[in-house]
Amino acid sequence: MTHRMRLVDEAQTHIQRILKAGDYAVDATAGNGHDTLFLAQCVGPKGHVWALDIQAQALDATQRRLMEAQCAEQVTLCKQSHDALINTLPKFTQGKVKAIMFNLGYLPGSDKALTTQTHTTLSALKQALEFLADEGILSIMLYPGHPGGDEEAAEVFRWSQALTHDAFTINHIQTGKSSAPELILIAPKAAGGPRPEQVSDSESDARAQ
Numbered sequence: 001m002t003h004r005m006r007l008v009d010e011a012q013t014h015i016q017r018i019l020k021a022g023d024y025a026v027d028a029t030a031g032n033g034h035d036t037l038f039l040a041q042c043v044g045p046k047g048h049v050w051a052l053d054i055q056a057q058a059l060d061a062t063q064r065r066l067m068e069a070q071c072a073e074q075v076t077l078c079k080q081s082h083d084a085l086i087n088t089l090p091k092f093t094q095g096k097v098k099a100i101m102f103n104l105g106y107l108p109g110s111d112k113a114l115t116t117q118t119h120t121t122l123s124a125l126k127q128a129l130e131f132l133a134d135e136g137i138l139s140i141m142l143y144p145g146h147p148g149g150d151e152e153a154a155e156v157f158r159w160s161q162a163l164t165h166d167a168f169t170i171n172h173i174q175t176g177k178s179s180a181p182e183l184i185l186i187a188p189k190a191a192g193g194p195r196p197e198q199v200s201d202s203e204s205d206a207r208a209q
């Protein structure tokens with residue numbers, strides 16, 4: 001649990017250094033809305049966040065959190081699987097989204113069967129790259145410690161390693177044993193903006209791939 005919290009914070013720290021007021025962002029797994037609220041606060045009222053989840057319960061919790069923080073205006077909630085990203089986000093956002101977050105697994109305190117699935121996750125990640133800005137960042141939190149999560153984490157890692165290293169910087173951050181959460185950060189190399197390995201002040205085992 002400590003590791004999970006630390007890596008979630010680490011993902012947000014990297015994103016915070018890139019995502020600015022007025023930007024676009026996507027939360028591909030809204031869950032209880034912690035990441036959606038974080039993104040909404042970064043982009044402010046002049047920016048916009050699209051948050052997707054397949055569960056109404058998750059989107060309701062996210063909506064409540066946003067309302068309490070008076071950030072609901074700058075967020076569109078979509079009851080949609082993230083493998084329909086291309087049909088869900090407006091066309092004008094292609095190549096313009098500065099931060100895309102995936103926090104895989106199941107909704108804490110809910111039905112563990114409603115977890116992210118390897119094939120839809122991989123499809124969504126490929127689509128996410130179409131939307132990522134040159135100076136943007138894609139973060140993926142992986143949870144190998146639950147049934148199906150180990151296969152999903154391994155496949156997502158394999159997919160990230162198959163991306164061309166001429167075009168992307170890929171950081172894989174592990175904190176401990178094989179069942180512990182992992183974080184993958186992917187940033188296009190094109191625009192020369194801050195790259196994950198340059199901004200990391202983490203004490204964790206951050207390995208530039």
Ligand SMILES: C[S@@+](CC[C@H](N)C(=O)[O-])C[C@H]1O[C@@H](n2cnc3c(N)ncnc32)[C@H](O)[C@@H]1O
Nearest residue numbers: 029030031032033034035053081082103107116
């Ligand atoms: C670990 S939770 C996300 C936590 C969330 N980011 C937060 O800050 O509270 C994973 C979420 O992914 C959602 N999910 C599962 N499959 C999905 C899919 N195909 N598309 C979008 N969301 C999905 C689950 O319903 C669950 O709410």
